[in-house]
Amino acid sequence: MEALQGIGGASFLLISIALALRLLHLAGRTRAVPELLLGLAFLCGGIGAVLEAGGQVLAPERAGPVMAAGKAIGGAGLALNAVFVWWVFRRGERWALWLMSFLVLLQGLGYAVHGLTGTFEAGLMARGAFWLEFLGRVASPLWLGGEAWGYWLRMRRRARIGLSDALLQNRFLLWTLASLTGVLLLATSAVPLYVQPGTPLSDLNLAAFGLLGLTTASFYWLAFFPPRAYRRWVIAAPG
Numbered sequence: 001m002e003a004l005q006g007i008g009g010a011s012f013l014l015i016s017i018a019l020a021l022r023l024l025h026l027a028g029r030t031r032a033v034p035e036l037l038l039g040l041a042f043l044c045g046g047i048g049a050v051l052e053a054g055g056q057v058l059a060p061e062r063a064g065p066v067m068a069a070g071k072a073i074g075g076a077g078l079a080l081n082a083v084f085v086w087w088v089f090r091r092g093e094r095w096a097l098w099l100m101s102f103l104v105l106l107q108g109l110g111y112a113v114h115g116l117t118g119t120f121e122a123g124l125m126a127r128g129a130f131w132l133e134f135l136g137r138v139a140s141p142l143w144l145g146g147e148a149w150g151y152w153l154r155m156r157r158r159a160r161i162g163l164s165d166a167l168l169q170n171r172f173l174l175w176t177l178a179s180l181t182g183v184l185l186l187a188t189s190a191v192p193l194y195v196q197p198g199t200p201l202s203d204l205n206l207a208a209f210g211l212l213g214l215t216t217a218s219f220y221w222l223a224f225f226p227p228r229a230y231r232r233w234v235i236a237a238p239g
Contacts, residue, residue, distance in 0.1 A: 016217050020043035026224075034087060038081070038220075038224075040080050041077045044077030045078070046213075047070075048077055052071060064119070064120045067120060078107055078136065082104055083100060083104070085144045089147040110137075127193055134189070134190065141180075142183060144175060144178075145183075148176040152169060167226070174219045174222050175223055178216050178219035184212050
């Protein structure tokens with residue numbers, strides 16, 4: 001199953017980097033901040049997730065540095081994701097600025113706690129440190145999912161009187177789904193704290209990591225770069 005995790009992780013990394021490069025290229029042409037933020041977030045998130053997953057199957061003396069790099073890069077991606085949500089949905093609201101700032105600081109706090117509790121020396125995470133970090137990790141995807149879901153519901157209501165664009169409405173739905181699968185992807189990192197490597201549940205978790213990574217990246221790809229056939233299907237779909 002380590003091979004399956006490697007294949008899934010490599011596939012997730014490749015599609016994440018491809019999506020990141022497309023978004024960054026688009027941002028370079030349009031000077032669009034959302035594409036820049038999300039492109040950087042995907043680049044960091046893909047690299048960080050694969051490094052962390054690799055660290056979980058290495059011997060402790062080798063896992064520490066790999067996990068340290070993965071958590072630093074992944075944390076930067078999650079911080080950028082929080083900035084993306086604030087910029088796109090709530091840039092004019094003070095409470096959202098405070099929430100975004102708190103989520104960015106929480107990434108730094110989680111990383112510091114891991115350093116203080118010996119994660120990067122032993123390659124093993126204390127459960128308290130893990131759950132503090134996990135809170136910061138799931139917060140921005142849940143925020144994104146809540147905002148996108150709210151916009152999707154409002155656009156569905158407008159669609160009944162012909163005031164909603166089908167492709168834009170679908171984009172918010174895809175963002176909602178991506179946030180949910182992204183949270184499930186992050187949840188796979190909790191399993192090694194409670195399950196021994198090499199067990200059926202551990203093997204299933206390795207497979208879930210690869211599948212959820214591909215699914216999340218694919219939702220974002222369809223949201224930003226939908227193929228022509230997909231666009232036709234969305235426009236033709238009823239309601």
